[in-house]
Amino acid sequence: MAGEKEKVVAAAGGCCLRPFSCEQGLLSRPDGSAAFLQGDTSVLAGLYGPAEVKGSKELPDRAVLEVLLRPKVGLPGVIERSREQLLRQTCEAVVLGVLHPRTAITLVLQVLSDAGSLLSCCINAACMGLLDAGLPLSSLFCGVTCALDPNGAIILDPTTRQEQEARAILTFAIDSPERKVLMTTTKGSCSVEEGPCFPP
Amino acid sequence: MTRSARASSPSSRPAMKATPLSNCERRFLLRAIEERKRLDGRQCYDYRNVRVSFGADRGCCIVELGKTRVLAQVSCELVPPKLNRPTEGILFFNLELSPMAAPGFEPGRQTELLVKLNRLIERCLRNSKCIDTESLCVVAGEKVWQIRLDLHLLNHDGNIIDAASIAGIVALCHFRRPDVSVQGEEVTVFTPEERDPVPLSIHHMPICVSFAFFQQGTYLVVDPSEREERVMDGLLVIAMNKHREICTIQSSGGIMLVKDQVLRCSKITAVKVAEITELIQKALENDRKVRKEGGKFGFAESIPNQKITTFKMESAAVDTNNVEEQAEEIITKADPPSEVFAKPILHTPGTAQIGEGIENSWGDLEESEREEAVEEEGESEATAFEVQKMETEDTSTLREAEKDEPIVLSDSEEEEVIILEPQELPTKARPQANLKQENTSKKAFNKRRRKKRAVR
Numbered sequence: 001m002a003g004e005k006e007k008v009v010a011a012a013g014g015c016c017l018r019p020f021s022c023e024q025g026l027l028s029r030p031d032g033s034a035a036f037l038q039g040d041t042s043v044l045a046g047l048y049g050p051a052e053v054k055g056s057k058e059l060p061d062r063a064v065l066e067v068l069l070r071p072k073v074g075l076p077g078v079i080e081r082s083r084e085q086l087l088r089q090t091c092e093a094v095v096l097g098v099l100h101p102r103t104a105i106t107l108v109l110q111v112l113s114d115a116g117s118l119l120s121c122c123i124n125a126a127c128m129g130l131l132d133a134g135l136p137l138s139s140l141f142c143g144v145t146c147a148l149d150p151n152g153a154i155i156l157d158p159t160t161r162q163e164q165e166a167r168a169i170l171t172f173a174i175d176s177p178e179r180k181v182l183m184t185t186t187k188g189s190c191s192v193e194e195g196p197c198f199p200p
Numbered sequence: 201m202t203r204s205a206r207a208s209s210p211s212s213r214p215a216m217k218a219t220p221l222s223n224c225e226r227r228f229l230l231r232a233i234e235e236r237k238r239l240d241g242r243q244c245y246d247y248r249n250v251r252v253s254f255g256a257d258r259g260c261c262i263v264e265l266g267k268t269r270v271l272a273q274v275s276c277e278l279v280p281p282k283l284n285r286p287t288e289g290i291l292f293f294n295l296e297l298s299p300m301a302a303p304g305f306e307p308g309r310q311t312e313l314l315v316k317l318n319r320l321i322e323r324c325l326r327n328s329k330c331i332d333t334e335s336l337c338v339v340a341g342e343k344v345w346q347i348r349l350d351l352h353l354l355n356h357d358g359n360i361i362d363a364a365s366i367a368g369i370v371a372l373c374h375f376r377r378p379d380v381s382v383q384g385e386e387v388t389v390f391t392p393e394e395r396d397p398v399p400l401s402i403h404h405m406p407i408c409v410s411f412a413f414f415q416q417g418t419y420l421v422v423d424p425s426e427r428e429e430r431v432m433d434g435l436l437v438i439a440m441n442k443h444r445e446i447c448t449i450q451s452s453g454g455i456m457l458v459k460d461q462v463l464r465c466s467k468i469t470a471v472k473v474a475e476i477t478e479l480i481q482k483a484l485e486n487d488r489k490v491r492k493e494g495g496k497f498g499f500a501e502s503i504p505n506q507k508i509t510t511f512k513m514e515s516a517a518v519d520t521n522n523v524e525e526q527a528e529e530i531i532t533k534a535d536p537p538s539e540v541f542a543k544p545i546l547h548t549p550g551t552a553q554i555g556e557g558i559e560n561s562w563g564d565l566e567e568s569e570r571e572e573a574v575e576e577e578g579e580s581e582a583t584a585f586e587v588q589k590m591e592t593e594d595t596s597t598l599r600e601a602e603k604d605e606p607i608v609l610s611d612s613e614e615e616e617v618i619i620l621e622p623q624e625l626p627t628k629a630r631p632q633a634n635l636k637q638e639n640t641s642k643k644a645f646n647k648r649r650r651k652k653r654a655v656r
Binding site for chain 1: 255256257260262267269271273275296298299300301302303307308348350352354355356357498499500503504507509510511512513514515516517518
């Protein structure tokens with residue numbers, strides 16, 4: 001598989017996204033659900049809401065958005081928590097929660113397999129899930145992960161191995177109408193380089 | 201008795217958000233069952249369709265039983281064995297009811313239902329001795345393999361236990377552990393490239409089949425759906441392998457069954473188990489073939505084609521050759537970024553802070569009302585600071601970077617606070633001051649932690 005990808009990359013003379021696919025409405029219980037696959041990385045999103053708020057989290061002027069990221073093995077740890085927060089902030093920027101005050105929207109993301117660029121896959125799954133649930137959104141968004149290899153070349157949608165070799169990994173969430181950056185997170189050190197972000 | 205049985209089955213779910221079943225619906229379902237009709241058109245002894253799909257990783261599969269869906273993943277680790285069993289590997293099973301599966305499920309809560317299901321899985325897979333634990337021993341008394349099976353319920357449409365038991369045994373059969381060699385004291389674990397990983401030795405495949413009883417056992421239904429589970433009086437679960445050996449049998453709900461009923465159920469189980477085992481073996485064989493021939497495998501292949509709710513795209517090339525020129529262009533076109541950095545603020549000698557002091561929200565991830573309010577402000581400020589750079593000008597980071605400042609971008613939440621190297625201050629004062637600052641911040645953090653706990 002990896003060899004195949006490298007061939008395509010070589011042919012393109014630059015970067016390439018792995019084949020991606022998406023299926024919506026595959027679960028019967030959630031109000032919205034979507035599976036998003038980027039290469040061998042896949043994330044399943046299930047969404048409930050707008051529904052009754054549990055406990056004392058209720059907000060008088062808008063909907064509460066809760067994001068849960070479940071790893072495949074073991075219990076969610078600090079990395080999952082920090083990703084949950086990033087995802088929540090991204091979704092909050094897009095969901096028109098003001099239209100559903102005093103309700104809760106719960107977005108559960110389940111990692112099905114991780115083969116690199118997991119966060120961007122989560123972002124994409126979240127967007128497709130929100131879309132399937134029919135929630136009012138101000139725009140769509142997508143996630144792109146870029147890795148900078150030691151030579152400074154940009155790799156889009158890196159695999160696990162490419163991520164390990166990379167000098168820096170940058171993940172962006174970009175909205176659809178103006179291609180503005182909704183969220184960005186970086187790992188490693190980088191300088192002038194700019195992630196070229198083309199929404200898929 | 202009926203009342204107690206009824207009370208026990210819904211109370212095993214948190215009554216929080218789960219929608220209750222109306223009396224009207226309950227009566228309708230029971231009437232239908234009395235007439236030997238089921239809501240989904242099945243006959244009393246019909247099992248729903250079972251579909252098995254494998255992930256790209258070894259030991260990963262999704263089992264669909266009708267609309268019920270369970271994800272299984274097996275992983276392994278070298279650990280010291282238990283003291284009383286020095287030559288046996290360790291098996292660990294964990295079923296999780298993800299909040300994705302039903303709105304009533306809460307993450308990380310040990311409900312009565314969850315404990316019951318986990319116990320049944322354990323009895324079905326561990327106590328039936330279907331996995332040879334002695335073959336998992338590497339060095340007696342020192343190193344053994346721990347096999348961990350994680351099961352996640354993704355969609356709850358009844359009969360979780362059957363779906364979970366199928367997913368569990370399929371994942372265990374699909375799993376390959378790394379090969380090891382022992383030479384004297386030395387244990388070498390081989391990567392998949394060096395030596396082919398080895399499968400677990402599995403003696404037989406126990407599979408659970410559930411029966412729901414209505415009207416004190418007068419009516420019987422195989423593979424109950426979620427609705428049927430809500431109105432049933434009692435449940436009988438039989439775990440059996442294809443050799444017709446009963447591995448586990450459990451009756452719950454407080455109904456009394458006659459011998460004939462149990463015998464009839466075990467006969468039905470034998471038929472169902474034979475069918476399911478055949479299906480599992482076919483699925484495993486298919487996957488093995490595809491992997492051997494180097495074809496495509498993984499979840500992407502199990503997504504149906506030609507469906508309106510699905511979309512596939514092949515590998516897409518993105519031209520990044522002139523990205524830097526483009527970036528340059530954007531920078532030159534963009535308005536000069538507003539001055540984000542104020543003057544560095546000196547708290548104590550040896551430290552400096554840029555920008556407004558922002559309360560660090562790291563470590564306060566659990567939400568409570570107070571936190572929420574703080575976060576909202578803190579976040580909007582924090583993100584304003586961060587995102588402004590990215591979003592409104594999209595270039596300020598570049599600008600910074602261009603100046604070649606020693607700023608390290610990291611994904612930690614503490615990005616806003618940048619400690620600069622002091623230049624004019626005497627060096628000997630530095631470490632002390634830094635230590636002090638660190639201590640105080642740590643203390644503050646601990647204090648907040650404690651406060652949080654008190655709130656909880």
